[in-house]
Amino acid sequence: MSDFWVFGYGSLMWNPGFEHIRSEPAILRGAHRALCVYSWVHRGTQERPGLVFGLDNGGACRGMAYQVPEHSWPETLSYLRAREQTTMVYKEHWHGIELDSGEKVQSLVYMVDHAHPQYAGALPLEEQLQIVSGAVGKSGKNPEYVINTAAHLEEMGITDTGLAWLADRLRNS
Known part of the structure; x- marks a missing residue:
């Protein structure tokens, strides 16, 4: 393998923060995006947790795939571990994804760890709204x-109707 792929499904889609030579929309089958992780660092604190996205089991997730050149892989992996593994709520996995171009590649993905105390599971939208509304962490405000x-x-x-509902209420609060 001369190049490596990283799959982004949350903030990595709009703020990857690492060198890449190509990006393309992609689909990951067998997992879905969910606001299922209590954020104790980036978008909240332990005293006032926020919520961030995780990849949870089942379904499918559309996101963005980034091709990382071999020469920058060690630095990229270090960066991703520092960013995504602050509290070890995610598990690193290599998973097959399909790029919009039809190409199938193996990609690094961060799956939520169900045994971790930050795993929130499937919360009702009203509860998500309440948690996200006032939370702030070192990376900024949770609503943002x-x-x-x-x-x-x-x-x-x-299309994610639940997320659209949540974002609409956060914008108008």
Whole structure:
């Protein structure tokens, strides 16, 4: 393997933060995007958690795939681990994804760890709204993260009615 792929499904779609030579919309089968992770660092604190996206089991997820050149892979992996693994709520997996061009590649994905205390599971939308509304962490306000992700999904033509409902209420609060 001369190049490596990373699959983004949340903020990595609009803020990858690493060198890549190609990006393309892609689909990951067997997992779905969900606001299922209590954020204790980036978008909240342990005292006032926020919510961030995780890849949870089942379904399919459309996102963005980034091709990383071999020479920058060690640096990219270090960066991703520092960003995504602050509290070890995600597990690194290599998973097959399909690019919009039809090409199938193996990609690094971060799946949520169900045994981790930050795993929130499937929360009702009203509860998600309550949690996200006032949460702030070292990377900024939780509503901004949710609204930005919703906007980027919309730009990509990805429909998520629950997320759209949540983003609309956050924008208007």
